[in-house]
Amino acid sequence: MKLAAWNVNSLKVRLPQLLDFLAMRQPDVVCLQETKLENHNFPKAEIEAVGYQVAFSGQKTYNGVAILSKKPLVDVQAGIPGFEDEQKRVLAATVNDTRIVCIYIPNGQSVDSDKFQYKLKWLTALTGWLKDELTRHPRLALLGDYNIAPEDRDVHDPVAWKDQVLCSEPERDAFRKLIALGLKDSFRLFEQPEESYSWWDYRMMGFRRNHGLRIDHILLSEALATHCTESLIDRDMRKLERPSDHAPVIATLTD
DNA sequence: ATGGCGCCACATTGGCGA
Numbered sequence: 554m555k556l557a558a559w560n561v562n563s564l565k566v567r568l569p570q571l572l573d574f575l576a577m578r579q580p581d582v583v584c585l586q587e588t589k590l591e592n593h594n595f596p597k598a599e600i601e602a603v604g605y606q607v608a609f610s611g612q613k614t615y616n617g618v619a620i621l622s623k624k625p626l627v628d629v630q631a632g633i634p635g636f637e638d639e640q641k642r643v644l645a646a647t648v649n650d651t652r653i654v655c656i657y658i659p660n661g662q663s664v665d666s667d668k669f670q671y672k673l674k675w676l677t678a679l680t681g682w683l684k685d686e687l688t689r690h691p692r693l694a695l696l697g698d699y700n701i702a703p704e705d706r707d708v709h710d711p712v713a714w715k716d717q718v719l720c721s722e723p724e725r726d727a728f729r730k731l732i733a734l735g736l737k738d739s740f741r742l743f744e745q746p747e748e749s750y751s752w753w754d755y756r757m758m759g760f761r762r763n764h765g766l767r768i769d770h771i772l773l774s775e776a777l778a779t780h781c782t783e784s785l786i787d788r789d790m791r792k793l794e795r796p797s798d799h800a801p802v803i804a805t806l807t808d
Numbered sequence: 809a810t811g812g813c814g815c816c817a818c819a820t821t822g823g824c825g826a
Contacts, residue, residue: 756812
C-alpha cells in the first residue's frame with residue numbers, strides 16, 4: 554500500500570497536477586491539505602473518474618482537507634472530537650484495517666502571535682485524541698502538513714530559523730509528544746539524501762537554491778512502521794509549471 | 809533588508825501562508 558500526503562495550495566488550481574501525480578505514482582491513499590474549496594466545489598467526479606473514492610472537509614479560501622483512496626473509505630470523521638474549531642484541518646477514515654488521519658496543523662504565523670497559541674492548543678487536542686484513536690486503531694497513519702520542522706537537519710538554515718515559527722522548541726516538543734504516542738517518522742526509518750525538504754518558499758528562488766524545510770510528514774504506528782519499505786519526498790512535482798510550494802511525501806508499506 | 813511569490817476575495821489591494 555502506497556500512502557501519500559500533499560499540500561496542494563488550492564485544489565482548484567492544482568487539479569491537473571494532482572491527476573498527473575495519481576497517474577504517475579499510483580498511490581493507494583492520498584491525503585490533501587489546503588484544498589481551499591467549499592464542499593460543493595470539490596472536483597469529486599474528476600477524481601472518481603480516475604479510480605479513487607473521495608472524502609473531503611473544506612471551506613472557502615483557507616484550509617480544507619481531503620482523502621482519496623482506491624479502496625472504500627469508511628467511518629469518515631471530520632475534525633477533532635470535542636475540540637471546537639471553525640477551521641477545516643482534520644479528516645480521518647478507515648481503509649481496509651488501517652486508520653488514515655489527514656491533518657493540516659496550523660501555521661502559527663510567529664511565535665508571539667495569538668495564532669501560535671492556537672497552534673499549541675490545537676496540537677494538545679490532536680495528541681489527546683490520537684492517544685485514544687490508537688487504542689481503537691493499532692494500524693494508524695498520521696499524514697499531512699505539520700508546519701513543524703522536527704530537527705535542525707530538516708532546516709536549510711537552522712541558525713536563521715532558530716526559535717522561529719515552524720522550528721521553535723514548543724513546536725518541536727509537540728512533535729516529540731506525537732512520537733511518544735508510539736508513532737514513527739517514516740522518513741527517518743531510512744537513509745535519506747542530505748538536505749531533504751518538503752516545502753520551499755516561492756520567493757527568492759527558494760526551490761532552485763534548495764532553501765527549504767521538511768514540514769510534511771507521514772507518521773506510522775508501530776504496527777505499520779514494521780511494514781514500511783520506503784519513504785520519500787517527491788520533488789518532481791515541485792519542478793512543474795505553477796507548482797504547489799509543497800512537494801508530496803510518500804510512504805510504501807507491504808501488505 | 810519585512811523585500812520577495814502565489815492564491816483568494818465584499819478583488820485591481822490586502823490578508824495569509826511558511
